[in-house]
Amino acid sequence: xxxxxxxxxxxxxxxxxxxxxxxxxxxxxxxxxxxxxxxxxxxxxxxxxxxxxxxxxxxxxxxxxxxxxxxxxxxxxxxxxxxxxxxxxxxxxxxxxxxxxxxxxxxxxxxxxxxxxxxxxxxxxxxxxxxxxxxxxxxxxxxxxxxxxxxxxxxxxxxxxxxxxxxxxxxxxxxxxxxxxxxxxxxxxxxxxxxxxxxxxxxxxxxxxxxxxxxxxxxxxxxxxxxxxxxxxxxxxxxxxxxxxxxxxxxxxxxxxxxxxxxxxxxxxxxxxxxxxxxxx
Amino acid sequence: xxxxxxxxxxxxxxxxxxxxxxxxxxxxxxxxxxxxxxxxxxxxxxxxxxxxxxxxxxxxxxxxxxxxxxxxxxxxxxxxxxxxxxxxxxxxxxxxxxxxxxxxxxxxxxxxxxxxxxxxxxxxxxxxxxxxxxxxxxxxxxxxxxxxxxxxxxxxxxxxxxxxxxxxxxxxxxxxxxxxxxxxxxxxxxxxxxxxxxxxxxxxxxxxxxxxxxxxxxxxxxxxxxxxxxxxxxxxxxxxxxxxxxxxxxxxxxxxxxxxxxxxxxxxxxxxxxxxxxxxxxxxxxxxxxxxxxxxxxxxxxxxxxxxxxxxxxxxxxxxxxxxxxxxxxxxxxxxxxxxxxxxxxxxxxxxxxxxxxxxxxxxxxxxxxx
Amino acid sequence: xxxxxxxxxxxxxxxxxxxxxxxxxxxxxxxxxxxxxxxxxxxxxxxxxxxxxxxxxxxxxxxxxxxxxxxxxxxxxxxxxxxxxxxxxxxxxxxxxxxxxxxxxxxxxxxxxxxxxxxxxxxxxxxxxxxxxxxxxxxxxxxxxxxxxxxxxxxxxxxxxxxxxxxxxxxxxxxxxxxxxxxxxxxxxxxxxxxxxxxxxxxxxxxxxxxxxxxxxxxxxxxxxxxxxxxxxxxxxxxxxxxxxxxxxxxxxxxxxxxxxxxxxxxxxxxxxxxxxxxxxxxxxxxxxxxxxxxxxxxxxxxxxxxxx
Numbered sequence: 029x030x031x032x033x034x035x036x037x038x039x040x041x042x043x044x045x046x047x048x049x050x051x052x053x054x055x056x057x058x059x060x061x062x063x064x065x066x067x068x069x070x071x072x073x074x075x076x077x078x079x080x081x082x083x084x085x086x087x088x089x090x091x092x093x094x095x096x097x098x099x100x101x102x103x104x105x106x107x108x109x110x111x112x113x114x115x116x117x118x119x120x121x122x123x124x125x126x127x128x129x130x131x132x133x134x135x136x137x138x139x140x141x142x143x144x145x146x147x148x149x150x151x152x153x154x155x156x157x158x159x160x161x162x163x164x165x166x167x168x169x170x171x172x173x174x175x176x177x178x179x180x181x182x183x184x185x186x187x188x189x190x191x192x193x194x195x196x197x198x199x200x201x202x203x204x205x206x207x208x209x210x211x212x213x214x215x216x217x218x219x220x221x222x223x224x225x226x227x228x229x230x231x232x233x234x235x236x237x238x239x240x241x242x243x244x245x246x247x248x249x250x251x252x253x254x255x256x257x258x259x260x261x262x263x264x265x266x267x268x269x270x271x272x273x274x275x276x277x278x279x280x281x282x283x284x285x286x287x288x289x290x291x292x293x294x295x296x297x298x299x300x301x302x303x304x305x306x307x308x309x
Numbered sequence: 310x311x312x313x314x315x316x317x318x319x320x321x322x323x324x325x326x327x328x329x330x331x332x333x334x335x336x337x338x339x340x341x342x343x344x345x346x347x348x349x350x351x352x353x354x355x356x357x358x359x360x361x362x363x364x365x366x367x368x369x370x371x372x373x374x375x376x377x378x379x380x381x382x383x384x385x386x387x388x389x390x391x392x393x394x395x396x397x398x399x400x401x402x403x404x405x406x407x408x409x410x411x412x413x414x415x416x417x418x419x420x421x422x423x424x425x426x427x428x429x430x431x432x433x434x435x436x437x438x439x440x441x442x443x444x445x446x447x448x449x450x451x452x453x454x455x456x457x458x459x460x461x462x463x464x465x466x467x468x469x470x471x472x473x474x475x476x477x478x479x480x481x482x483x484x485x486x487x488x489x490x491x492x493x494x495x496x497x498x499x500x501x502x503x504x505x506x507x508x509x510x511x512x513x514x515x516x517x518x519x520x521x522x523x524x525x526x527x528x529x530x531x532x533x534x535x536x537x538x539x540x541x542x543x544x545x546x547x548x549x550x551x552x553x554x555x556x557x558x559x560x561x562x563x564x565x566x567x568x569x570x571x572x573x574x575x576x577x578x579x580x581x582x583x584x585x586x587x588x589x590x591x592x593x594x595x596x597x598x599x600x601x602x603x604x605x606x607x608x609x610x611x612x613x614x615x616x617x618x619x620x621x622x623x624x625x626x627x628x629x630x631x632x633x634x635x636x637x638x639x640x641x642x643x644x645x646x647x648x649x650x651x652x653x654x655x656x657x658x659x660x661x662x663x664x665x666x667x668x669x670x671x672x673x674x675x676x677x678x679x680x
Numbered sequence: 681x682x683x684x685x686x687x688x689x690x691x692x693x694x695x696x697x698x699x700x701x702x703x704x705x706x707x708x709x710x711x712x713x714x715x716x717x718x719x720x721x722x723x724x725x726x727x728x729x730x731x732x733x734x735x736x737x738x739x740x741x742x743x744x745x746x747x748x749x750x751x752x753x754x755x756x757x758x759x760x761x762x763x764x765x766x767x768x769x770x771x772x773x774x775x776x777x778x779x780x781x782x783x784x785x786x787x788x789x790x791x792x793x794x795x796x797x798x799x800x801x802x803x804x805x806x807x808x809x810x811x812x813x814x815x816x817x818x819x820x821x822x823x824x825x826x827x828x829x830x831x832x833x834x835x836x837x838x839x840x841x842x843x844x845x846x847x848x849x850x851x852x853x854x855x856x857x858x859x860x861x862x863x864x865x866x867x868x869x870x871x872x873x874x875x876x877x878x879x880x881x882x883x884x885x886x887x888x889x890x891x892x893x894x895x896x897x898x899x900x901x902x903x904x905x906x907x908x909x910x911x912x913x914x915x916x917x918x919x920x921x922x923x924x925x926x927x928x929x930x931x932x933x934x935x936x937x938x939x940x941x942x943x944x945x946x947x948x949x950x951x952x953x954x955x956x957x958x959x960x961x962x963x964x965x966x967x968x969x970x971x972x973x974x975x976x977x978x979x980x981x982x983x984x985x986x987x988x989x
Contacts, residue, residue: 041798044791044795045794045795045798045799046795048791048792048794048795049792049795049796049799049804052792052795052865055861055862056811056862058830058837059823059826059827059829059830059831059862060826062826062829062830062835062836062837063822063825063826063829063830065829065836066829066836067829111722112722112723112726113723115719115720115722115723116719116720116722116723116724118719119717119718119719119720120720123717123719124717124719124720127717127720130720130724131720131723131724134723134724134727135723135727137727137731138727138731139916139919139970139974140919140967140970140971140974141731141734141735141967141970142919142922142923142925142940142963142966142967142970143923143925144923144925144940144943144944144963144966145738145923145943145963145964145966145967146734147944147947148734148738148943148947148959148960148963149733149734149735149737149738149960149963150734151947152734152737152738152740152741152956152960153733153734153737156737184726184730185730187726187730188726188727188730188731191727193817200874239813242813243813243817246813246814246817246818247817247818249818250817250818250819250820250821250822250926251926252820252821252925252926252929252930253923253925253926253929253940253944256929256944257944257947257948264820264821264926267821267825267930268821268926268929268930271825271930278825279822279825279826279829282821282822282825282826283822283825283826285818285822286814286815286818286822289814289818290810290811290814293810293811293813293814294806294807294810294811296810297806297809297810298806
């Protein structure tokens, strides 16, 4: 076998490739197709196939609120992630290379704390804070953190959970360009720091920034553990909550969310590729 | 040190190197033709440089010897035996790649010993032999270092030791110096040639650097668009290029306006007649042509009635390169002894002289005369 | 930290004249090193508060107990409880499930990622990588639903092949393993892709040129070079599987003995009062397990990858 693959490298590895891709294709597509079949009622003798579950997406109470909440939280999370990470990563490259290890460890540390444990910890902190701050000027602040319309505490938690992912994606993007040279070139052309950042550095990181943003959206939309433990009802929690009474609807909504996010990410990847010249002729 | 004392396994007596032969090699990648019928043969112990611009097919030819490419048609013969269908790992040829080919997770010594490990040579024997080879390439104390701890030149030395470790019948060098600094390139060039002569190993050396090819090779094969233009010793290639392409690719070449005589055997250039060497591409027999002359072949003398003007001069040591504009508008370069050049002031009218030798001619390039 | 920075930065600045040897040498910044750290401070502060406070609270809560009268006392009883009976069982069950699925996903992902990276099918790479990104990040709940519809008690495949009668249950260890692989494999493909891109074709050719067969190339060159990535990828998968909660929760099975499910049900108080301390202790157990695994990985990495430094 080894001799065969070596003497005819293309044929042997092509067979392996085909087998790998086919097996993976079946494993990954079948559950999605079955879920699709379930949402339209195919395969169940008691039901006539219909697109009712998908039509219900637009009429069911609670979906708009929960999805809206998730999207708003995602937007705020993205802003906070960039606001914290970009200055830190640029600082590491431009001014304080010795901070690199610290930043790397801090960004990877959230991986050690499971979401459920984080949720448990946050619940505890909030409960104790309520006891201590009751009737004090700090109490409204605490209430604002947990305002059901826009729970800031979830933004903070999601940001922490998104750090490892955002860090690796942005680092990869930064590794592909020489920030120091870019900044020095821009500065020597008398660009202000503000212009240097927004007209030179960030445009060069476009793809990494977009990727980070959409992966963060995916993470926030799918997040369940912390939101559920803290008693809020964003998208994922809502779909689970209604799954008992509206099984088809909940599956239809999750499926739509999954595929919609994928299409967006795919578009981002495509736009990134069309901008980059091919390496091989 | 001879080849036989290095051998990890018995070598047939008197192996001074193998012969290598290409017969009618053809290969296309989609619409592009990389090799268009290449015939070439290497003598035992010879270093032959395959020279040409990028995309001329030289690397494809070398990779066919290594077994990484399969020809659409034609054969590769090693010591007379057809190896075209032999898988790469049983070819018995050693290869040095352009760069970054060392296994990053293995130390220099383990890289050199890799092939012996694949063949099941005992560890102690491998270690000794790797050390021997590292000494051979001038890195006796670097065996324990990892590739990323070595400079580019050191990495290529290790790669050379690794390529030689299995005592291959043919050594393939795929632009091994192109990623190195000029100074390192120079010294490694001499080093490779010294080792090659010492081991007497037949070597195919691919390069796009004509200086490298001329200084190292026994013979140079100039390729263009998948075909062989000329294969000759460096001297012959430089002094009597077979085609205008070779003339232009090897060394610096001037184009002087000339007129081809009716018989096609003599050309009128700079007011004198010279015999024509080689043939005129395109089959033209008469009229305006370009005459190809090396800068050092031109002589320059001050002459108030001369038909040329000295516009620039740059001192190169023993010689000085003069830039001269002909009255027709063409610019030519002339390398003259520095002693004589100092007597010529810039802006002086000069007269160009030609040696009494056959010259190579090419179709006239009108765009240059108009420039 | 601002006191440590000046000396270091000045030291580096001294070597600034040696052109590009030290690309990160911040020569011009030597005069105001403290300002150099300013950009890092918000991130470090945020992490200290958002990570430090909950973990500290968890640790404190795990070591205290309050009796009926409302007085609190320091105790190790919560931890003792987590290392006994059903709690220990759930912890071990989580570790087993995570280790197994992470290992299987690591092994399966290698040929798959290799096939994706080397495939000449147009657009396959982008499609697979973006799908992996979505599944790995958004996955939990939708996947649970999809698998319930496929292999659940009333699932399409369960019905079609009569799996129910053959003793199949999605809500078992093996059922859950199949679901977990669905988001672990994509995560590993994402991790492996850059590493596979980094395998230079020259290495393969140099190996063949040195007489290695295709198999020997993988055994002696490619796998050792990929080893650090495989190792850290395994740890990432383990951590992800270990902390996964949404999938199990959406499959409506607190019957599944997973530590995350136990923590959540203890916290949400649908069991006895006073379980909060145990939930927090379980949370601490999880952090300890995750930290241990990561520590072992770092040790292994250092021992096996001297060539990387």
